[in-house]
Amino acid sequence: MQQEKPRRSNRERSDTTRAAILDAARDLFIAKGYADTATPDIVAAAGLTRGALYHHFEDKKALFRAVLEREAGHVAAAIELSDRGQGSPRDALLTGASAYFDAMSIPGRVRLLLLDGPAVLGVAEIAAIDAAHGGRTLREGLAAAMPPGRLDGAGLTATAVLLSAAFDRAVLEIDAGAARDPYLGAIGRLIDGLTGR
Amino acid sequence: MQQEKPRRSNRERSDTTRAAILDAARDLFIAKGYADTATPDIVAAAGLTRGALYHHFEDKKALFRAVLEREAGHVAAAIELSDRGQGSPRDALLTGASAYFDAMSIPGRVRLLLLDGPAVLGVAEIAAIDAAHGGRTLREGLAAAMPPGRLDGAGLTATAVLLSAAFDRAVLEIDAGAARDPYLGAIGRLIDGLTGR
DNA sequence: CTAACTAACATACAGGCTGTATGTATGCAA
DNA sequence: TTGCATACATACAGCCTGTATGTTAGTTAG
Numbered sequence: 001m002q003q004e005k006p007r008r009s010n011r012e013r014s015d016t017t018r019a020a021i022l023d024a025a026r027d028l029f030i031a032k033g034y035a036d037t038a039t040p041d042i043v044a045a046a047g048l049t050r051g052a053l054y055h056h057f058e059d060k061k062a063l064f065r066a067v068l069e070r071e072a073g074h075v076a077a078a079i080e081l082s083d084r085g086q087g088s089p090r091d092a093l094l095t096g097a098s099a100y101f102d103a104m105s106i107p108g109r110v111r112l113l114l115l116d117g118p119a120v121l122g123v124a125e126i127a128a129i130d131a132a133h134g135g136r137t138l139r140e141g142l143a144a145a146m147p148p149g150r151l152d153g154a155g156l157t158a159t160a161v162l163l164s165a166a167f168d169r170a171v172l173e174i175d176a177g178a179a180r181d182p183y184l185g186a187i188g189r190l191i192d193g194l195t196g197r
Numbered sequence: 198m199q200q201e202k203p204r205r206s207n208r209e210r211s212d213t214t215r216a217a218i219l220d221a222a223r224d225l226f227i228a229k230g231y232a233d234t235a236t237p238d239i240v241a242a243a244g245l246t247r248g249a250l251y252h253h254f255e256d257k258k259a260l261f262r263a264v265l266e267r268e269a270g271h272v273a274a275a276i277e278l279s280d281r282g283q284g285s286p287r288d289a290l291l292t293g294a295s296a297y298f299d300a301m302s303i304p305g306r307v308r309l310l311l312l313d314g315p316a317v318l319g320v321a322e323i324a325a326i327d328a329a330h331g332g333r334t335l336r337e338g339l340a341a342a343m344p345p346g347r348l349d350g351a352g353l354t355a356t357a358v359l360l361s362a363a364f365d366r367a368v369l370e371i372d373a374g375a376a377r378d379p380y381l382g383a384i385g386r387l388i389d390g391l392t393g394r
Numbered sequence: 395c396t397a398a399c400t401a402a403c404a405t406a407c408a409g410g411c412t413g414t415a416t417g418t419a420t421g422c423a424a
Numbered sequence: 425t426t427g428c429a430t431a432c433a434t435a436c437a438g439c440c441t442g443t444a445t446g447t448t449a450g451t452t453a454g
Contacts, residue, residue: 010401010450017402033316035232038440050441051404059442119230119316123373158370158379159386165366166359173358176320182355189356193390207421207430214431235411247412248433256413 020046026067030108034116076133078103089145110175145195217243227305231313273330275300286342307372342392
């Protein structure tokens, strides 16, 4: 019974352990929240020790940030993918909202991105994270759907931000057990009201 | 130099120390956040020891909850107070929004009620807290301002929840340094769109 | 090919924090 | 005034984070 020596390159080793730590951390952050998740538990779940964690990440918060960035990337990719529809600007907004609902219905994403994220990293950093992953789309979609010339840049930005907040709250409520249809309907009413029916 | 013996009743002692702990905790939770605030620091600021804290509160989270409830009460009271205007339902909504903006501009309230609160206590408990302090008003105000019969109960509730989310995000942005006017304007546009101009 | 260096971990340690258990003094009630 | 309960203070155990140090394996210079 000769043991198979892995003989992997350093790069491979780093990548796999990094991924293992990220996966385990994600699961535990989702299950118990950031504060109640201990680094010994994370590395135990990944079959490693805390030495590996602190070799790859500066501290627990940096690990959390890495988990969030990966998750935000997945959400952005899912929305991007659904963007092929070329209906009216109004329909494009509703399609995007629906895709956002779908993407955020993956268990744990609400907690990661909308609850623990802002509290642990602060609003500025969270805004930076999902701005880096395509936060422009909503503002542009809204600009396309609004009657032109009625809104200056600041007004448009503020409106897009508030609409995004409505999206977030909707997925929060749905995640907490609320029905999806009333919130998708309410989003539609908000959009229709803004774009002038 | 005879020392003046306080000779206070037990009830008095409890009330003052409870208040002292709540005050000190509020200041530190605001300044450093819930997670980075240590109970030794809280009681040191209050001139007491941890024994007093754990005598009056079950644990750190319960203390935080008590701080939040007091703060939510102040916000609700401020809004209630501004509610005397009996203009159109639409104006009443905008007046309420403005009052909410004012109330939440007290430093630290955004962090307490909108960032740390949901993350530490969970959305359900936060919802319960500000439902207990008059969360009905927005739904009722919206019902009065909307054209009647166009919305069932679930739709109205969802719309009110999303509008409330927009309020929250607006004060978050303003708290983070954004200008107030664009957001008050955006709120107005949302309301006008919902109520059919 | 090998010696030196470095990356990728594991192990050990120091400080701090939370929650609890225990001790003490003061108000209160019989 | 005697006994009990309330309002604290003090002491302790366990856990967690971040760092410092040790060890093994991969990489590179000569």
